[in-house]
Amino acid sequence: MDARVVIIGGGNAGLSVAGRLRRAGLRDVTVIEPRGTHVFAPLQSHIAGGVARASEAARPQQDVTPRGVRWVQDAATAVDADARTVTLASGDVLPYDQLVLCPGIHMDWDAVPGLAEAMDTPEGVSNYDYALAAKASPVLRDVRGGTVVFVQAGSATTCPGAAQKPMYLACDWWRATGVLADIRVVLVTPERSLHGIDAIDAELRRKVEEYGIEVRRGAHLLAVDSATRTVTIGTADAAETLAYDVLHAAPPQSAPAWLEPTGLTVPRSSGGWIDIDPETLRHRRRPEVWALGDAAAIDAYRSGGGLRSQAKVLAANLVAAVRGREIRARFDGYGVCPYTVSRRTVVFAEFDRRGRLEPTVPFWRTLYRERRFSWVMDRRILPWVYWHLILSGRA
Numbered sequence: 001m002d003a004r005v006v007i008i009g010g011g012n013a014g015l016s017v018a019g020r021l022r023r024a025g026l027r028d029v030t031v032i033e034p035r036g037t038h039v040f041a042p043l044q045s046h047i048a049g050g051v052a053r054a055s056e057a058a059r060p061q062q063d064v065t066p067r068g069v070r071w072v073q074d075a076a077t078a079v080d081a082d083a084r085t086v087t088l089a090s091g092d093v094l095p096y097d098q099l100v101l102c103p104g105i106h107m108d109w110d111a112v113p114g115l116a117e118a119m120d121t122p123e124g125v126s127n128y129d130y131a132l133a134a135k136a137s138p139v140l141r142d143v144r145g146g147t148v149v150f151v152q153a154g155s156a157t158t159c160p161g162a163a164q165k166p167m168y169l170a171c172d173w174w175r176a177t178g179v180l181a182d183i184r185v186v187l188v189t190p191e192r193s194l195h196g197i198d199a200i201d202a203e204l205r206r207k208v209e210e211y212g213i214e215v216r217r218g219a220h221l222l223a224v225d226s227a228t229r230t231v232t233i234g235t236a237d238a239a240e241t242l243a244y245d246v247l248h249a250a251p252p253q254s255a256p257a258w259l260e261p262t263g264l265t266v267p268r269s270s271g272g273w274i275d276i277d278p279e280t281l282r283h284r285r286r287p288e289v290w291a292l293g294d295a296a297a298i299d300a301y302r303s304g305g306g307l308r309s310q311a312k313v314l315a316a317n318l319v320a321a322v323r324g325r326e327i328r329a330r331f332d333g334y335g336v337c338p339y340t341v342s343r344r345t346v347v348f349a350e351f352d353r354r355g356r357l358e359p360t361v362p363f364w365r366t367l368y369r370e371r372r373f374s375w376v377m378d379r380r381i382l383p384w385v386y387w388h389l390i391l392s393g394r395a
């Protein structure tokens with residue numbers, strides 16, 4: 001009998017692994033996914049920054065589920081790793097031989113007092129949510145003066161640098177329309193640097209200086225008061241209150257809480273991520289359980305670009321395990337963040353888990369520099385590759 005593979009989460013990770021497993025010849029592959037619409041999150045930055053339409057980032061889940069893969073439209077609520085079953089919100093129970101966990105990251109809008117309420121006001125926007133990204137586009141476009149505060153969340157989030165992307169796009173637009181000098185732009189980031197790798201920091205610093213952006217480093221968002229339109233931010237030394245006319249915020253993020261009782265995660269105090277070997281992507285205690293993507297302890301920058309190699313490694317290792325062979329594939333911790341530093345250029349930051357540059361074109365060591373070529377890749381080619389090749393497990 002063929003191995004019964006159950007995949008929890010039909011996002012970027014789940015669909016690309018499902019496609020790869022089917023292509024490798026496994027016939028019984030089921031994806032559990034509650035959403036009826038699949039969203040390509042990286043485009044939310046372009047949408048918020050006014051250079052893509054919201055409709056470009058969304059497709060019916062049915063249309064992107066790889067051929068031959070069974071889609072169960074439901075949410076997993078529990079895993080019994082001893083019995084090898086998954087319980088669904090509907091009450092149904094699915095048995096598995098191999099389990100792949102990839103339910104993504106939880107957006108914790110309630111973790112900062114006042115943040116969720118602020119997002120319900122006309123001035124509150126974010127690229128970290130599909131609807132709020134669509135809302136951001138006209139809001140940022142129409143700013144003519146005042147203060148715009150952009151907030152980046154901590155490093156244990158998905159593509160942390162994405163918080164900066166609509167900021168650069170908006171600044172470029174404001175410069176082109178002659179209002180940039182009248183707008184105070186503040187970036188609040190918990191990090192000490194803009195990205196964390198010297199060569200990339202230098203590229204981003206140049207743009208920050210060009211646009212006149214004030215950067216509050218090592219600063220966390222502590223509270224938002226949408227009635228007075230103020231944010232309180234805190235550094236190790238002091239708290240500061242900033243008035244805003246527009247607030248663009250990335251929310252704090254965390255591992256999905258329902259995973260904790262499964263016994264398959266590291267302790268909540270260490271993040272609560274699924275406890276896999278970050279190279280083989282196999283669970284440390286349960287050899288028939290695997291994980292990848294934003295919910296897994298991958299010990300690397302969380303990015304969709306990194307998922308391409310994770311999906312390849314996981315599928316190869318899972319198939320080898322099913323066929324009784326040694327598992328050989330290893331994930332090197334590749335991560336990527338394409339910073340849209342203007343409406344026609346990108347700083348394409350690619351690196352491994354130790355922070356060494358890892359360009360896709362190996363001999364092109366300076367590929368990371370601000371380039372028009374990278375814009376075309378990021379804005380035009382990668383979305384096409386995503387919809388047509390990645391989700392079906394062909395790239």
Ligand SMILES: Cc1cc2nc3c(=O)[nH]c(=O)nc-3n(C[C@H](O)[C@H](O)[C@H](O)COP(=O)(O)OP(=O)(O)OC[C@H]3O[C@@H](n4cnc5c(N)ncnc54)[C@H](O)[C@@H]3O)c2cc1C
Pocket residue numbers: 008009010011012013014032033034035040041042043044045074075076077102103104105127128129158159162256292293294295302303304305306307336337338
């Ligand atoms: C604003 C933004 C910009 C980004 N920009 C880039 C970029 O430019 N480049 C890049 O490489 N990466 C980028 N990323 C990161 C990239 O999108 C993520 O790393 C990637 O989507 C993670 O894939 P995933 O499958 O782990 O999670 P997701 O794609 O979030 O998918 C998780 C899926 O699991 C489902 N799910 C949740 N709970 C359950 C449950 N209980 N049962 C069943 N299913 C469940 C969800 O509905 C969802 O469909 C960005 C992310 C954001 C938010």
